[in-house]
Amino acid sequence: RPPPVYQAPPSDDRAQRPLPGRSSADGTFGVKVGPAGPSSGTTFSIAGDGRWLTARHVVAGCGEVIIRTARRKGVTVQRIVTHPNADVAVLWTRGGAPSLTLSGADLKTGQSGFGIGFPGGNPGDVHGQILGRRVMRISGQYRTNEPVIAWSQLRRVPDNGPNLAGMSGGPMLDRAGRVIGIVVAGAPRRGRTYTAAPISLNDAVRRARLQINRVPGDRQPLAQLNNRDFPAFGENLRSRLTVAKVFCRVGQRRARRPRA
Numbered sequence: 001r002p003p004p005v006y007q008a009p010p011s012d013d014r015a016q017r018p019l020p021g022r023s024s025a026d027g028t029f030g031v032k033v034g035p036a037g038p039s040s041g042t043t044f045s046i047a048g049d050g051r052w053l054t055a056r057h058v059v060a061g062c063g064e065v066i067i068r069t070a071r072r073k074g075v076t077v078q079r080i081v082t083h084p085n086a087d088v089a090v091l092w093t094r095g096g097a098p099s100l101t102l103s104g105a106d107l108k109t110g111q112s113g114f115g116i117g118f119p120g121g122n123p124g125d126v127h128g129q130i131l132g133r134r135v136m137r138i139s140g141q142y143r144t145n146e147p148v149i150a151w152s153q154l155r156r157v158p159d160n161g162p163n164l165a166g167m168s169g170g171p172m173l174d175r176a177g178r179v180i181g182i183v184v185a186g187a188p189r190r191g192r193t194y195t196a197a198p199i200s201l202n203d204a205v206r207r208a209r210l211q212i213n214r215v216p217g218d219r220q221p222l223a224q225l226n227n228r229d230f231p232a233f234g235e236n237l238r239s240r241l242t243v244a245k246v247f248c249r250v251g252q253r254r255a256r257r258p259r260a
Contacts, residue, residue, distance in 0.1 A: 016108040016109060016110045016111055017108060017109050017110070018106060018107075018108055018109075019106070019107040019108055019109050019111075019130065019132070019133065019149075020109075020132070020133065022133060022147050023133070026132075026133045026134055026135050026147070027134050027135070027150075028134065028135040028136075028137060029134060029135075029136060029137070029185075029187070030136075030137045030138075030139060031057075031136060031137070031138050031139075031185050032138070032139050032140040033057045033060060033138055033139070033140040033141040033142065034140055034141065035061065035141060036060060036061030036062050036063075036141070036248060036250055037248075037250060038247075038248065038249060038250060039058075039247075039248045040118065040121050040166060040245055040246065040247050040248070041054060041055060041058035041059075041117075041118070041166060041167075041168045041169040041170075041245075041246050041248070042054065042058075042116075042117035042118050042166070042167055042168065042169040042170035042183070042243060042244070042245060042246065043058070043067060043091060043169050043170075043243075043244055043245075043246040044100055044116075044169075044170065044171045044179070044237075044242060044243045044244070045096055045097040045098060045099040045100065045241070045242050045243075045244075046090075046099055046100065046102070046179075046205075046210070047096065047099050047210065048096045048097065048098060048099050049096045050092055050093040050094060050095055050096035051090065051091070051092055051096065051099075051208075051210060052067065052077075052090070052091040052092075052093070052096075052244075052246075053088065053089070053090060053091075053169075053171075053179075053182060053201070053204070054088075054089050054091060054168075054169030054182070054246055055087045055088065055089065055168045055169040055182055055183065055184045055196070056082045056083060056086070056087045056088055056089045056142075056144075057087055057138070057141075057168065057184070058089070058168050058169040058246060058248065059077070059080055059082075059089050059091070059246070059248060060082070060089075060141055060142060061141055061248075061250075062248035062249060062250065063249055063250045063251050064076065064077075064248075064249040065077035065080065065091065065246060065247070065248060065249070066246070066247040066249065067091070067093060067244050067245075067246050067247075068244055068245040068246070068247065069241060069244070074247065075093045075094065075095065076093070077091045077092065077093055077246075078092050078093060078094060079091070079092040080092075081204075081207060081208045083200060083203065083204045083207065084144075085144045085145065085146055086144060086146045086196055086200035086203065086204065087136070087138065087144065087146065087148075087182075087184040087185075087196055087200075088182060088184075088196050088200050088201060088204040089204070090204055090205070090208040090210065091246075097240060097241035097242050097244070098240050098241075098242050099242065100171055100173070100177070100178070100179050100237075100242060101177075101178050101179065102178065102179050102201065102202075102205070103174055103176070103178035103179060103180045103198075105174070105178075105180075107130060107149065107180060107198065108130065109130055109131070109132060110129055110130060111129065111130045111174070112127065112128070112129055112174070112175060112225075112226075112227075113127075113128050113129070113130065113151060113172045113173065113174060113180060113181065113195075114126070114127055114128075114172065114173045114174075114175075114225050114230040114233070114234070115127075115128065115151075115164070115167060115170055115171070115172050115173075115183050115193060115195075116170050116171055116173065116233075116234040116237055116238070116243045117164075117166065117167035117168075117169070117170025117171075117183065117243060118166045118167060118170070118245045119156075119160070119163075119164040119165065119166045119167040120160060120163075120164075120165065120166050121166045121245070122158075122166075123234070123235065123238055124156065124157060124158060124160070124164070124167065124234075125156070125157050125230055125231050125234040126153055126155070126156045126157075126164060126167070126193060127153075127154045127155040127156075127227050127230055128151035128152055128153050128154055128172075128193055129151060129152050129154060130149060130150070130151055131150040131151060131152055131192075132149075132150055133147060133148070133149060133150070133197070134147075134148050134149070134150045134194060135147060135148070136148045136184065136185060136194060146196070146197070146200060147197040147199065147200070148184060148185070148194045148195060148196060148197055149181055149194065149195045149196075149197055150192055150193075150194055151172070151192065151193040151194070151195065152191060152192060153191045153192065153193055154227065155227055157230075157231040157234075161188065162186070162188040162189075162190075162191045162192075163186065163188040164183070164186050164188075164193060165186070167183050167186075168183055168184060168185070169182060169183065169184075169246060170182070170183045170243060171183075171243065172193075172195045173225065174225075175223070175224060175225045175226070176223060176224070176225075177223035177225060177233065179201070180195075180198065181195030181196055181197070181198070181201070182195055182196045182201065183195055184196050
């Protein structure tokens with residue numbers, strides 16, 4: 001795992017309270033997924049033996065999916081399991097990378113999160129805070145109706161604007177460096193990022209029959225991330241291929257997609 005970052009986090013969290021449960025009053029927004037084309041996104045290792053998580057729309061309809069390992073080098077994804085009603089997918093490759101850990105702690109309104117990935121196809125990170133729950137309705141190539149978590153963007157490194165396209169599929173980490181979501185969408189005009197809800201991650205892992213240990217919130221943290229040092233932590237994850245760029249190719253052989 002990446003080395004710890006031992007810096008005391010600043011008091012940049014708002015007053016926190018438990019995130020309310022799902023409600024019929026949760027705001028709704030729509031996303032249209034068009035036909036697959038040559039594109040890239042982000043994925044991250046969830047087990048060191050070649051298992052990865054990403055967003056479903058990053059790999060949907062691709063003829064071939066490649067995880068980049070070095071310049072002009074990569075490994076082909078051998079197997080894909082997509083969640084039937086969430087923007088989450090599990091990937092398998094031969095050989096893996098140091099993995100992240102799923103958090104077992106409950107989310108809180110105002111809680112900080114740190115998104116790691118490849119916005120615009122280049123390395124980048126974002127610090128956000130939880131605003132609340134939303135419902136994302138995907139149409140187009142496939143249809144889903146799922147709960148997501150809405151985040152306000154507080155800091156982007158580098159700051160190339162609030163459009164973080166290319167970070168889709170990347171992990172959202174808590175202060176301890178544990179996964180609390182997967183980036184699935186954004187609202188650039190409002191400076192918002194949306195992540196798959198923990199229930200979707202847990203269900204995807206269950207459907208893929210993965211044995212993944214979750215770390216309770218009171219366990220010794222892997223890191224102590226804050227608004228200043230999270231970019232260095234993100235760069236470390238990318239250098240170890242824990243967080244990697246994933247490419248979608250069309251017109252090639254399709255990775256086998258077994259039924260969940």
